[in-house]
Amino acid sequence: MTAFAFEVLVTLKDGLADPQGKAVESALPALGWSNVAHVRVGKHIRLEIDAPDQVAARTQVEEIAERLLSIPVIEDAQVMEVARS
Amino acid sequence: MIGPRIGVVTFPGSLDDRDALRAVGQMGGEGVPLWHADADLRGVDAVILPGGFSYGDYLRCGAIARFASVMDQVVAFADHGGPVVGICNGFQVLCEAGLLPGALIRNRSLRFVCRNVWLRIETSQTCLTSALTPGETVQIPIKHGEGQWVATREQLDLVEGDGRVVFRYVSPAGIVDDAHNPNGATNNIAGIRNAAGNVVGLMPHPEHAVDPDVGPEGGQPLFASLLHTAGVTV
Numbered sequence: 001m002t003a004f005a006f007e008v009l010v011t012l013k014d015g016l017a018d019p020q021g022k023a024v025e026s027a028l029p030a031l032g033w034s035n036v037a038h039v040r041v042g043k044h045i046r047l048e049i050d051a052p053d054q055v056a057a058r059t060q061v062e063e064i065a066e067r068l069l070s071i072p073v074i075e076d077a078q079v080m081e082v083a084r085s
Numbered sequence: 086m087i088g089p090r091i092g093v094v095t096f097p098g099s100l101d102d103r104d105a106l107r108a109v110g111q112m113g114g115e116g117v118p119l120w121h122a123d124a125d126l127r128g129v130d131a132v133i134l135p136g137g138f139s140y141g142d143y144l145r146c147g148a149i150a151r152f153a154s155v156m157d158q159v160v161a162f163a164d165h166g167g168p169v170v171g172i173c174n175g176f177q178v179l180c181e182a183g184l185l186p187g188a189l190i191r192n193r194s195l196r197f198v199c200r201n202v203w204l205r206i207e208t209s210q211t212c213l214t215s216a217l218t219p220g221e222t223v224q225i226p227i228k229h230g231e232g233q234w235v236a237t238r239e240q241l242d243l244v245e246g247d248g249r250v251v252f253r254y255v256s257p258a259g260i261v262d263d264a265h266n267p268n269g270a271t272n273n274i275a276g277i278r279n280a281a282g283n284v285v286g287l288m289p290h291p292e293h294a295v296d297p298d299v300g301p302e303g304g305q306p307l308f309a310s311l312l313h314t315a316g317v318t319v
Contacts, residue, residue, distance in 0.1 A: 012190075017193070017269070019192070019193060019195050019233075020195070023195050068144070068148065068152075071148070071180075073180075073186075073187060073188045073235075073240070074190060074235060
């Protein structure tokens, strides 16, 4: 078994209103940044996993991302392999 | 005669389990406390998933509670037609568990909202509204930060087209409008049911609205419906 590290990025689907992104966006002009638009807020999850190989590790992380880390009705989950710390 | 036995599940972080048990008792039923780690439902006639912040609402509201061992029993109970009601956090758990469609996201205002609202009954074909007539209104409190119900286009078409909307936020006169939508929920939807009507989820708190000493009494006909349904289903 080898250890692999992954990052999972969970974001609200395109087209869904993102109240947190909107709050951030509307705070920016007050700080003088009036040229920023389409702010979206998401979640970042980092994890390490023991698996026989890289493909098996990714498959399992994708399942974790879909079953627990995100709710597919409203969120997209992007899985990225990263260097172990 | 002993009233129907209504189980109320306590997850770590549940807040309204005691109120739900008390409301059941006040309405003539027997409240049965259930624990999230329980492996059985103690033979209850109906199950309530109460409000609160199960597991701290970490990750997403209701996301962790869905995997509690008692939930396997709740899902099986619902699949066999047993009445299951999810209130607030319990509604979020039912959506996460796939027993009801859609999801609950942050209120449009980004603020926690705590006030009495008016609800219009959209169907009496549920375990929670059988004693009511469509078009009737009841006053019940809400208290939530993430109560904006959203769904995919397909889910919304099914929910609206198949009469699965149970409650809508309305004006005191029973009119659906944006001014009386407290959280931005799609089509002012406050509660929905499954295809069979034995599973209902809603954001408002009927368990806080049965005792005339402490607020509105709009929760009474809902609990009366649930107790009646639970009594018949036995």
